[in-house]
Amino acid sequence: MTGTATKLGLMASALAMTLAAPAIAQDKPENLTIISHRVHQTVATAEGNDITADWQEENGVGIEWVTLDTGALHERLFRELQLPETTIDIAFFLNTHAVESVTTLLEPLNAHQEANPVEEIEDIFPGLRDAMTFNGELYGIPFRHASSCFHYNARLLEEKGIEPPETMEELIEAARALTFERDDGTKVHGFLINGLGYANTVDLARAWNGDFITLDYEVATTEEGMMNAVQLLRDFYEEGVMPRNWAAIQDEEVNTWMQTGRAAMTTTSCGRNRIYNDPEKSEEAGNIKTVALPVAAAFKDQFDVAPAKVEFWTMVIPANSQNKDLAWDLVRTMASKESTLMAALNGNGPVRASTYDTPEMQEQLAYAADEKAVLLVGRVPLPPFDNAAKASDIFVEELQAAVLGMKPVADAMESVKTRVEPLLPQ
Amino acid sequence: MRDAPGRRAGKLAALALIAIWSGLPILIVVLSSFKPPREILAFPPRILFAPTLDNYRALVVRWPEFFEALQSSLIVTTGATILTVIVTTLAGYVYARVRSRKLAASAFLMIVIRMVPPIVVTLPLFPVVNWLRLNDTHTVLILLYATFFVSLNTWIMKAFIDQIPVELEEAAIIDGAGVWQILRHVIVPLAAQGMIAASTFVLIFSWNEFLFAFIFTTTEAKTAPLILSEMVGAVDGVEWGVLFAAATLQLLPILIFVIAVQKYVIAGMTAGSLKG
Amino acid sequence: MKAMSTRLAHAIMVAPVQLMLVLVIGLPSLWVLWLSLHTTSFGQAPVFVGLANYATVLADPYFWHALVNTFVVVNVVVYVELIAALAMATLFASGVPFRRTMISIILAPYAVSEVVAVVIWKYMLEPDVGLVSGLIALVGLPELAWTTDRWSALTLVSLLSIWLHLPFSFLILYSALLGVPKELYESAAIDGANAWHRFVKITVPILMPAILVALMFRYVFAFRLFAEVWLLTGGGPARQTEVLATYLYRHAFRYQEFGVASAIGWLMVVGTLLISAVYLREMYKRMLSADA
Numbered sequence: 001m002t003g004t005a006t007k008l009g010l011m012a013s014a015l016a017m018t019l020a021a022p023a024i025a026q027d028k029p030e031n032l033t034i035i036s037h038r039v040h041q042t043v044a045t046a047e048g049n050d051i052t053a054d055w056q057e058e059n060g061v062g063i064e065w066v067t068l069d070t071g072a073l074h075e076r077l078f079r080e081l082q083l084p085e086t087t088i089d090i091a092f093f094l095n096t097h098a099v100e101s102v103t104t105l106l107e108p109l110n111a112h113q114e115a116n117p118v119e120e121i122e123d124i125f126p127g128l129r130d131a132m133t134f135n136g137e138l139y140g141i142p143f144r145h146a147s148s149c150f151h152y153n154a155r156l157l158e159e160k161g162i163e164p165p166e167t168m169e170e171l172i173e174a175a176r177a178l179t180f181e182r183d184d185g186t187k188v189h190g191f192l193i194n195g196l197g198y199a200n201t202v203d204l205a206r207a208w209n210g211d212f213i214t215l216d217y218e219v220a221t222t223e224e225g226m227m228n229a230v231q232l233l234r235d236f237y238e239e240g241v242m243p244r245n246w247a248a249i250q251d252e253e254v255n256t257w258m259q260t261g262r263a264a265m266t267t268t269s270c271g272r273n274r275i276y277n278d279p280e281k282s283e284e285a286g287n288i289k290t291v292a293l294p295v296a297a298a299f300k301d302q303f304d305v306a307p308a309k310v311e312f313w314t315m316v317i318p319a320n321s322q323n324k325d326l327a328w329d330l331v332r333t334m335a336s337k338e339s340t341l342m343a344a345l346n347g348n349g350p351v352r353a354s355t356y357d358t359p360e361m362q363e364q365l366a367y368a369a370d371e372k373a374v375l376l377v378g379r380v381p382l383p384p385f386d387n388a389a390k391a392s393d394i395f396v397e398e399l400q401a402a403v404l405g406m407k408p409v410a411d412a413m414e415s416v417k418t419r420v421e422p423l424l425p426q
Numbered sequence: 427m428r429d430a431p432g433r434r435a436g437k438l439a440a441l442a443l444i445a446i447w448s449g450l451p452i453l454i455v456v457l458s459s460f461k462p463p464r465e466i467l468a469f470p471p472r473i474l475f476a477p478t479l480d481n482y483r484a485l486v487v488r489w490p491e492f493f494e495a496l497q498s499s500l501i502v503t504t505g506a507t508i509l510t511v512i513v514t515t516l517a518g519y520v521y522a523r524v525r526s527r528k529l530a531a532s533a534f535l536m537i538v539i540r541m542v543p544p545i546v547v548t549l550p551l552f553p554v555v556n557w558l559r560l561n562d563t564h565t566v567l568i569l570l571y572a573t574f575f576v577s578l579n580t581w582i583m584k585a586f587i588d589q590i591p592v593e594l595e596e597a598a599i600i601d602g603a604g605v606w607q608i609l610r611h612v613i614v615p616l617a618a619q620g621m622i623a624a625s626t627f628v629l630i631f632s633w634n635e636f637l638f639a640f641i642f643t644t645t646e647a648k649t650a651p652l653i654l655s656e657m658v659g660a661v662d663g664v665e666w667g668v669l670f671a672a673a674t675l676q677l678l679p680i681l682i683f684v685i686a687v688q689k690y691v692i693a694g695m696t697a698g699s700l701k702g
Numbered sequence: 703m704k705a706m707s708t709r710l711a712h713a714i715m716v717a718p719v720q721l722m723l724v725l726v727i728g729l730p731s732l733w734v735l736w737l738s739l740h741t742t743s744f745g746q747a748p749v750f751v752g753l754a755n756y757a758t759v760l761a762d763p764y765f766w767h768a769l770v771n772t773f774v775v776v777n778v779v780v781y782v783e784l785i786a787a788l789a790m791a792t793l794f795a796s797g798v799p800f801r802r803t804m805i806s807i808i809l810a811p812y813a814v815s816e817v818v819a820v821v822i823w824k825y826m827l828e829p830d831v832g833l834v835s836g837l838i839a840l841v842g843l844p845e846l847a848w849t850t851d852r853w854s855a856l857t858l859v860s861l862l863s864i865w866l867h868l869p870f871s872f873l874i875l876y877s878a879l880l881g882v883p884k885e886l887y888e889s890a891a892i893d894g895a896n897a898w899h900r901f902v903k904i905t906v907p908i909l910m911p912a913i914l915v916a917l918m919f920r921y922v923f924a925f926r927l928f929a930e931v932w933l934l935t936g937g938g939p940a941r942q943t944e945v946l947a948t949y950l951y952r953h954a955f956r957y958q959e960f961g962v963a964s965a966i967g968w969l970m971v972v973g974t975l976l977i978s979a980v981y982l983r984e985m986y987k988r989m990l991s992a993d994a
Contacts, residue, residue, distance in 0.1 A: 033645060038656070065647045067656065075955045083556045087644060196936065245828075245849035247939035281665065283464060389956050401940040404850050437798055444790065449807045449867070451822045452814065454833065473842070513722070516715035524712055532720060534986055539723045541974045542731050543926035545947050546967035547956055550733040573726040576719045580920065605711040634815030636929050651817045654737075655933065658821060666825065673818045680813040685806040692877050 001312070006357035017239040028333075029089075032330060036092035038067040040144065040313065043271070044334065055330055063156060063330075070094060071389070072270040077318075081105040086320050089327040093132075093140055093316045096392075098384045100134050101313040103112050107317040109138045115293040119305035119336045121350045124373075131384075140314030141335045145349040147374045148203045148293060148308035149243065149367060153197040156264045164289070168207040168296040168306070168312050171220035172232065178264040179241045187243075191236055195246040195403075196256055198395045199309050202381040204229035207296045207306045212395055212416075217424045221395070221413040230413060233403045247400045259284060267293055267308070270371040275345035292374050303369070303377055310378035312351070317350050349375075355413045385421035394419045452602060452677070459670035464467045465664045481667035485675075492653045492672055498564065499676075500647040505568035507631070510575050510628045513619050518583025519613055523592070533580075538578035544570075548641050555642055562644040570638050575628035586620030622690040626683075633680050643699040731971065738964035742781065748961075755965035756863045763968070764846040764941060768949040769973075773946065775856055776977075779863045783920060784913065786864070787871035792901065795879045805876075813867035816929035824934065847961050848935070852942035855935050862930050867923065878912030879905070918981040925974050946970050 001259070034041075034100075038320070044051050052063055066088075068076055074097055080086040113121065124142050132140035150171070152164060156178055165171035175190035183186060193200040202212050210225010220226055236242045243249070249257070255275055257263035259282035275281065276288035292305035299306075315331045317324055333339060337352060342348035345364055349371065355361055358373045365371075382388055395416055402412035458466050460477040485492060521533055551570075560566040590613065598608050614621075639649045654676060657669045684691075738755055740748035742786075759765050790808070798804060811819070826834040827846065838845055848858040882905065928947035931937060937944035937952070944952075946966065953964035975982070 035644075066644055071956065078958065079552060079955075085556075087562065196938065242846070244847065248849035248935065281463075393952075393956070397938075397940045400938060404939055406940060407693065428970070430719040437793065439754070440793060441798060441800070441804055445804065445807050448811055448869075451819075452810055453825065454826065455818070455822055473707060478961055513718040520712045520715050529716070532716065533983075536719065536723055537982065538975070539728050539731075541922055541971065541978065542727050542965070543927065543947065543970050543974065545928060545950055546734055546970060549737065549960060549967065569726060569835060573722040576722055580719055593918070604707055605715075610864040618805075630813055634813075634817075636816055644990040651815045654815070654817045654821070658933075662872060669821060677818060681810055684809050684813045688802075688805055688809055690708070691873065693878065 001371070007177055026042070028059075028061060030324060032089040032327060033064045033066060033087055034090045034092070035066045035068070035073060035080075035088050037070055037313075039271075040092050041065045041067055043343045043346040044282075046346040047314055049342050049346050050375040051334055051342045053334045056232070059326070059329075061326065066073070067403050074139040074389075081318050081319060081320065086318050087322070088318055089321050089323050090331060091316050091318060092143065092313045095131055095312050095314075095380055096382050096384050096388045097165065098131050098140070098314075099386055101243070101386065103134050103137070103139050105319055106139045107319050107324055109317070109319070110136075110139070111329070112325075113138065116325075116329060116332060118332040119173075120398075121335075123337070123354050124335070125353065128312050128314070128351055132311070132316075134343055139329050140272065140316040141312045142312055142351040143334065143348075144343075145310055145312040145351055145375065147310045147349055147371055147378055148200065149273070149290045149370060149374065150267055150274060150293040151258065151273065151288055151290050152265040153258070153261060153263075153284055154289045155284065155286050156261065162352070164291070165294055167294050167300065171294055175236065175241050175265060176239065179239070186262065187240075188261065189243050189257070189263045190241045191265045192242055192249065192254055192257055193267055194251045195400065196396060197251060198357060198392050198399070199311065199381040199394075200267050201229055201242070201399060202226075203293060203306070203308045204232060206308050206378075207293065207299070209295075209299055209302070209307060212258065213382055213391065213424070215379065217383060219417045219420050219424070221412075221416040221420075227409065227413060230399060230402050231409050233399075234405070234409055237403050247404060254375045258282075258288060270367050270374070271347040271349055273365075273367055290370065292370040305373050305377065307377040307379060309381035311380060312349075317343065344382050361404070385423075391420045391423050452681075455670050455677070456674050459667065459674040461667065463665065463667040466670070477589050481671035482675075484563065484665070484668045488668065489653065489657065489672065491648070492675075493648065495648050495650045495653045496675065498647055499633055501564050502571065502647070502649060503566045503629055504574075505564060506571035506632040507625050507629045509568060509572040510676045511580055511625050513572070514576050514579035514583050514624060515614065515621060516609075517580045518617075519587050519609060521580065521584040522587035522597075523666075536580065538573070544574060544637060552641060561642060562646050564647050566642050567632075567635075567638060567649070569648060570642070571628060571632040571635060575631060578627060579624040582624040583617065583620055586617055586623075590616045619690050619693055622687055623693075626687055626691050630680060632685070647699070706975070729747075734964045735966050737960055738968050739961075741961040751961065754962045756969070758962055759965050759969065764944065765949060767938075767941070767945040768946050771856060771943060772925065772927065772945040775860050775863070775927060776921065778860050779916060779924050780920045782860075782867050783864055783871045784917060786868060787875050787916070788909075788913075789873055791879045792905065793820075793875040795882075808872055809869045811865050812867075812873075812876045814866065816866065817933060819862055819866050820930065820933040823858065823865075827858070850939060855939075857905055859927070859934060860932050862934065863924065863927065869922065871920060874912055875909060877911050882908050884913040914981055914984055918978050921978050921981070922974060925970070925977065 004023055043054075048165060056062055066071075073092070074094065077088070077091050080088050081102075108155075112422070118124075118141060123147075128142035128145065129138065132138060132142070152174075154164075157164060157174070160177055160180075162174050165174050171191075178188060178190035180188055193204070197422045198212055202210075205211060205225040205228070208225035208228050208231060210223060210227075212226060213219040214220050221230075233242070237246060243257075243263075251268070254263070254266055255267060255272065258266055258272075258276050261284045270290055271287065273290040276290075277285045279285040284290075295303045295306040315334065317327045317331070321327060334343075335351075337354065340348075340350045340352045340355050341358055343361060346356050350356065350361075356368060361368050381393060385391075398407075398412040398419075400406050402409045403410045407415075446577060460479070461475050461479050462478050465472055465475055472478050487544060521529065555561050555566050588611075594612050594616075595608050603611065634651055635649070636651045636655065639647075639652050640655075643649065643652070650672075654669070654672055657665070703820065737748070739752060741751045741755065742748040768771060794801065794805070814822075826832045827848065828835065835845060846854050846858060848855040926947055927945050928951070931943060931945050931948050932951070935943045937948045947970070950963055950966040953959045953966060
């Protein structure tokens with residue numbers, strides 16, 4: 001294989017000489033490359049509120065963002081981590097992938113923290129730090145939590161004379177009442193969530209304190225909470241509360257439906273509030289209100305609000321990257337108190353308790369208190385394990401089959417249990 | 427030959443159907459890119475509207491990387507096309523003029539290898555490309571795109587060169603010309619139309635390719651279709667207007683090219699006629 | 703001496719094409735064959751498992767599902783395209799007004815990238831607001847439920863694929879048809895053959911080589927169908943519309959099961975060769991054994 005590869009190399013480098021500009025070796029790179037979901041770039045670099053701007057100027061180093069979907073991002077990252085050398089300097093990493101086996105591929109951060117510490121690291125929620133700590137060594141610095149809220153179009157509710165729902169039961173009723181045809185013939189759908197993921201369905205299950213997989217790795221799809229949630233989605237679909245093409249509606253498309261007033265209510269990350277009310281992009285700017293997801297009446301005595309999903313993202317440095325010290329310096333800058341607040345004002349879920357107490361946050365973000373309430377009771381939608389991608393694919397497949405009526409809800413959820421159980425860690 | 431009126435009407439109807447099928451979807455994209463964002467999702471679609479450049483302005487402001495990607499696409503496409511034309515003209519000439527068992531076998535092997543679906547080779551190529559430090563370079567895309575088209579293009583060039591009378595070469599040989607002179611002075615000028623025809627396929631493929639670009643590029647060599655797919659998945663909602671503006675910019679140059687060379691493509695392929 | 707250097711020159715001229723094919727496609731494919739006999743993931747040393755990966759794939763109902771979907775779509779796409787292209791080519795060869803303009807319009811979708819094509823069709827089929835879905839509703843037809851129903855979704859995938867690739871088939875057949883000598887038709891007309899007769903007895907046989915080229919290349923291209931499905935349905939709903947290439951992608955890049963993915967890859971290679979075996983043989987005879 002080596003001989004062949006060398007030949008290919010000779011051929012290719014001959015080509016490269018004619019086609020590519022020669023690379024100039026230098027100590028300080030021209031750019032650092034960050035691989036992330038686009039939302040991270042948006043909240044970090046919003047116009048006039050760019051948390052990386054000063055750092056770039058001081059260091060004379062630019063930042064190149066590579067943004068991909070959550071799935072594609074981790075697929076890409078894992079491929080890059082396996083190489084002898086990667087051009088990725090910083091990666092954003094979702095909690096679901098935080099398993100111990102991955103730590104061999106990541107730069108341990110204790111020594112960096114010792115030499116050039118992140119400002120008041122204790123202020124960052126301990127639960128988030130612990131999730132990326134293995135055998136006492138820290139491997140990622142939390143940057144974002146995405147906690148789910150309930151978003152509703154206040155204009156439409158008012159039009160129909162509906163009070164904002166306080167329990168899940170009221171929410172269901174409202175969703176039905178908000179499904180109607182406008183004068184111009186376009187339809188308004190009372191409720192909509194992403195049809196291609198598991199996280200927001202878990203949110204609904206949490207209204208009854210349900211789960212897909214519990215924190216101690218039990219499949220809970222056949223229990224009350226998840227059964228209620230999936231049956232509800234099935235009913236909504238059948239009644240036309242959710243649109244016919246639900247199974248093809250991605251997370252991002254839900255935003256468009258909310259922005260155009262074609263969907264009246266949804267459950268997704270609290271920070272989306274900013275996008276829904278952006279006058280440049282939304283026809284419903286100013287109309288979308290964001291609050292904590294209501295809990296079912298029977299659980300009112302246990303919870304004030306539903307323990308909705310809290311996902312979080314950490315910044316990691318690949319063990320095979322080239323500019324680790326510089327990358328760390330950028331990471332610590334992005335994790336500072338000031339940066340955390342700026343990003344939060346851009347719509348990020350802040351990872352510092354102190355950020356919620358700042359006057360700016362309370363003044364500018366109407367949903368800050370609700371988000372904090374969710375954060376206090378919420379938990380991750382799926383605990384980390386090696387086969388998480390496979391398990392979530394199975395869940396989505398069976399969920400779609402149940403909601404579209406290809407098989408009974410109970411059968412589908414039973415099937416998830418049988419198929420996912422062998423994939424779980426023992 | 428004049429058609430009877432009934433026949434003519436039938437033909438016009440068929441043509442209208444064909445035009446709607448092929449042209450309308452593209453027209454919608456181009457027109458919508460000039461619509462104010464709010465009118466894009468209106469049904470029935472408004473045919474009369476005040477055209478605006480807002481979507482293009484938004485594209486420039488929000489997606490500057492799209493224009494870098496267009497440049498990347500241009501480099502990769504040009505490189506792959508030139509490489510393909512050169513190597514396939516050489517090979518096509520040999521296959522047209524020389525008959526031997528070995529060559530026949532190699533030509534057949536060429537077709538068989540070409541059968542391998544691209545997604546299959548991405549698996550082992552990813553580590554190799556990285557080991558060669560070719561990840562995220564234009565070079566790797568040029569090499570991949572060209573390779574996946576050398577079979578088809580060699581074929582077209584062979585069929586085309588078959589049509590050039592051997593006598594012309596024999597005359598040149600009597601004048602003392604070697605293989606390379608024959609190629610330069612006899613074949614290339616006469617095969618030029620075929621070269622344009624053949625290059626069209628690799629050119630369009632390289633300009634639009636998604637899978638390889640998705641797997642082998644990160645930032646530097648990212649091509650335009652990748653940015654388009656990112657726009658579709660943009661987190662703050664799909665902005666149809668900006669997306670259509672970008673699609674229009676990605677589409678128009680290649681569309682104009684296809685229209686400009688269609689005469690050569692058809693004439694070239696007719697002459698070559700692919701009858702072997 | 704002269705013959706030697708000429709032969710050498712010929713070898714040098716053929717070499718780049720052959721080298722590219724062998725190095726970029728041939729050897730990696732063999733590597734995939736080797737991988738398919740091992741179990742491996744990123745960062746793990748490969749372990750030889752014999753044909754276990756193939757057994758896993760062949761025992762997976764989703765593989766058969768993907769195979770059936772691929773088989774149906776490929777055949778629908780290839781033959782609908784062929785018939786449409788043949789009809790259009792015949793129409794154009796019989797003389798039409800606005801010929802140049804019309805050909806430009808026909809070729810236009812060929813210039814469109816898969817990504818853009820998916821965007822266009824998705825937009826046109828958007829419920830409530832899309833042009834096509836609106837028209838379908840106006841005419842009173844049932845909606846194309848491509849997001850909920852397997853066959854509707856595959857119909858859309860096929861439509862999209864035909865839309866994108868019809869120009870290619872048309873181009874090959876039309877240019878071949880232009881090469882048909884006029885005298886053939888004229889003598890047939892004197893013999894009193896009608897249009898259909900002329901088509902079947904003269905046009906089709908003469909076009910046969912071109913039809914074979916078009917068929918084979920379209921088979922090869924259609925069989926690897928990926929972007930249309932991946933970007934349109936992602937294989938959903940409920941994995942109902944998965945095709946072989948998306949099934950492979952899922953195992954390779956989502957689950958990082960390279961051994962299994964490689965086995966799928968080789969099954970695809972073998973499948974392509976089987977499908978095109980007849981055509982390949984025909985090609986081989988016509989192009990290489992004949993002393994043209």
